[in-house]
Amino acid sequence: MCGIAGYIGERNAPEILFDMLKRLEYRGYDSAGVAYFAHGRILVSKDRGKVNDIRKNLNLGRESKLGIAHTRWATHGEPSRENSHPHSDCNSQFTIAHNGIIENYKELREGLIERKHRFLSETDTEVIPHLIEEFYSGNFESAFVKAVKKLRGSFAIVAISKSNPDMILLARKESPLIIGLGDGENFIASDTPAVLPETRRIIILDDLEYGIVKKNSVTIKDLETGDEIKKEIREIEWDIEEAEKEGYEHFMLKEIFEEPNAVRNALNGINKTEEIAGKLKNFNRIYFVACGTASYAALVAKYLLERFGIPSEAIVGSEFRYSTVNSLGSDCAVIAISQSGETADTIASVKEARKKLAYVTSVVNVVGSSLTRISDDVIYTYSGPEIAVASTKAYLGQLVSLTLLCLSLAREKGNINEQYMNEILDDLHKIPDKIRQVLDNEGEIKKLAEKLKDKKIFFYIGRRLNYPTALEGALKIKEISYVHAEAYPAGELKHGPLALLEEGVPVIAISPNDDLKEKMESNVQEARARNATIIMVGEDGDLRVPVCDPLLSPILYIVPLHLLAYYISTAKGLDPDKPRNLAKSVTVE
Ligand code: M6R
Numbered sequence: 300m301c302g303i304a305g306y307i308g309e310r311n312a313p314e315i316l317f318d319m320l321k322r323l324e325y326r327g328y329d330s331a332g333v334a335y336f337a338h339g340r341i342l343v344s345k346d347r348g349k350v351n352d353i354r355k356n357l358n359l360g361r362e363s364k365l366g367i368a369h370t371r372w373a374t375h376g377e378p379s380r381e382n383s384h385p386h387s388d389c390n391s392q393f394t395i396a397h398n399g400i401i402e403n404y405k406e407l408r409e410g411l412i413e414r415k416h417r418f419l420s421e422t423d424t425e426v427i428p429h430l431i432e433e434f435y436s437g438n439f440e441s442a443f444v445k446a447v448k449k450l451r452g453s454f455a456i457v458a459i460s461k462s463n464p465d466m467i468l469l470a471r472k473e474s475p476l477i478i479g480l481g482d483g484e485n486f487i488a489s490d491t492p493a494v495l496p497e498t499r500r501i502i503i504l505d506d507l508e509y510g511i512v513k514k515n516s517v518t519i520k521d522l523e524t525g526d527e528i529k530k531e532i533r534e535i536e537w538d539i540e541e542a543e544k545e546g547y548e549h550f551m552l553k554e555i556f557e558e559p560n561a562v563r564n565a566l567n568g569i570n571k572t573e574e575i576a577g578k579l580k581n582f583n584r585i586y587f588v589a590c591g592t593a594s595y596a597a598l599v600a601k602y603l604l605e606r607f608g609i610p611s612e613a614i615v616g617s618e619f620r621y622s623t624v625n626s627l628g629s630d631c632a633v634i635a636i637s638q639s640g641e642t643a644d645t646i647a648s649v650k651e652a653r654k655k656l657a658y659v660t661s662v663v664n665v666v667g668s669s670l671t672r673i674s675d676d677v678i679y680t681y682s683g684p685e686i687a688v689a690s691t692k693a694y695l696g697q698l699v700s701l702t703l704l705c706l707s708l709a710r711e712k713g714n715i716n717e718q719y720m721n722e723i724l725d726d727l728h729k730i731p732d733k734i735r736q737v738l739d740n741e742g743e744i745k746k747l748a749e750k751l752k753d754k755k756i757f758f759y760i761g762r763r764l765n766y767p768t769a770l771e772g773a774l775k776i777k778e779i780s781y782v783h784a785e786a787y788p789a790g791e792l793k794h795g796p797l798a799l800l801e802e803g804v805p806v807i808a809i810s811p812n813d814d815l816k817e818k819m820e821s822n823v824q825e826a827r828a829r830n831a832t833i834i835m836v837g838e839d840g841d842l843r844v845p846v847c848d849p850l851l852s853p854i855l856y857i858v859p860l861h862l863l864a865y866y867i868s869t870a871k872g873l874d875p876d877k878p879r880n881l882a883k884s885v886t887v888e
Pocket of ligand 1: 590591592593636637638639640641642645688689690691774775778881883884885
């Protein structure tokens with residue numbers, strides 16, 4: 300995710316563009332920049348940091364009526380001034396901003412370097428202005444279209460040329476782009492909230508369309524045929540906050556619905572996980588360290604490795620840093636997991652581990668965050684910005700990255716047969732569609748939440764890989780509904796907590812179709828005998844999930860529990876995005 304913006308009209312473009320960027324910052328916030336036409340040149344101002352900080356430090360000029368801008372969520376290349384957008388060609392004639400991922404950028408870049416193009420960044424994006432330069436022979440639109448046709452992957456692009464200060468070109472494939480229609484001025488943005496204070500009339504660009512935006516006209520064409528397309532003009536009735544949530548009532552719900560994509564994005568990291576597994580096989584002891592939700596992903600990883608006969612430990616950061624660390628040495632590998640990469644206890648654990656000469660790799664969502672800078676290696680989950688305090692899609696990203704890592708390590712050690720490995724990988728690629736099926740069942744889950752909303756205590760039980768699922772389900776409900784929730788390994792119920800069960804206490808039993816299903820059924824009977832209200836999560840459960848390999852069940856089985864927690868919170872009239880007493884990143888001890 301990144302946010303892009305464009306303006307053409309009679310007002311001061313950079314000022315307007317920064318206002319638009321501020322409203323797009325939820326899409327990315329590690330660096331920002333603006334490019335505008337003034338005095339016959341395109342001037343570019345950009346840097347690492349948040350939009351407001353950059354705006355303060357930049358000389359924005361006051362005489363430009365045309366410009367483009369970008370707020371970045373790093374994918375290729377760490378957050379830095381060089382990697383910030385906009386990017387230009389060798390002669391600063393063409394400047395562009397891009398959201399998406401250009402999959403074939405390496406081969407394009409190599410070809411362009413052979414033709415003497417000079418690159419200044421590590422980004423995939425920078426190939427685009429150089430391609431336009433390569434194809435340019437006097438017609439900006441034609442060079443732009445030829446360049447865009449060379450790209451594989453996803454993109455929303457805005458481009459300006461110093462020879463054509465009366466137009467902005469734009470194109471889209473799988474990344475959002477809209478045009479806000481003004482009076483003698485037009486606006487371009489990744490998303491509607493950016494233009495809402497200026498206009499409520501918008502055109503939504505569809506995949507494989509491109510456009511020519513001038514101050515008094517907008518023309519949209521088919522990228523393949525070049526034919527002009529008549530587009531519908533929509534009147535937007537949402538307010539800005541509603542628009543940022545893309546019509547979802549809360550960020551948390553939006554992020555739960557982004558879980559299929561979080562899985563897809565993490566799957567793209569398979570080469571990196573294979574590379575790290577190659578290193579991990581040389582260490583005698585493996586430790587996973589993390590906090591909160593990320594620590595449950597760590598626990599899943601530990602169970603996965605155990606499945607393949609590889610010992611490891613999963614420890615929360617606040618304990619690891621003061622205890623586990625004492626037993627570390629250079630034969631240890633530490634895998635630190637964090638959405639933000641800024642969690643104080645996880646960072647301190649890694650710093651202590653490094654003092655003991657342990658090897659550290661981190662599994663992180665936020666590119667360039669503190670944790671990534673102190674780790675030997677990094678696996679990015681690429682889940683996109685997570686705004687809601689309660690972590691949801693980032694957890695799925697972590698689970699997928701760790702599953703890939705554990706499977707690769709098992710293969711490195713010769714502990715998994717190739718056919719089984721391929722079967723699981725195949726099934727893993729089907730998980731996004733299966734998650735979608737769970738999300739389609741939203742209505743049923745909402746009804747169940749209504750029934751449960753006044754319960755004072757919840758029990759979540761699971762075994763092995765799904766004990767962490769129970770922990771995560773319980774944490775979610777605690778965080779956003781403020782009710783007591785206990786998570787137990789199902790076999791432990793009888794060792795104490797059973798005393799708390801009485802009529803109507805909800806027991807949510809996570810029961811995949813595996814070799815422990817019958818054992819789980821016995822544990823459920825123990826609770827049923829105390830008249831507890833049993834809610835089974837399984838293939839034929841009350842919360843239904845599609846069939847999947849039991850090893851992948853933590854990824855799929857948590858989805859209905861995320862939705863359940865969300866709907867219990869809203870049924871209680873609470874705001875799940877802003878739970879009391881909590882912060883998104885816990886940067887203090
Ligand atoms: O950014 P991190 O993944 O390091 O954050 C760790 C925890 O603070 C975080 O998962 C927290 O538990 C969430 N609020 C859970 O929803």
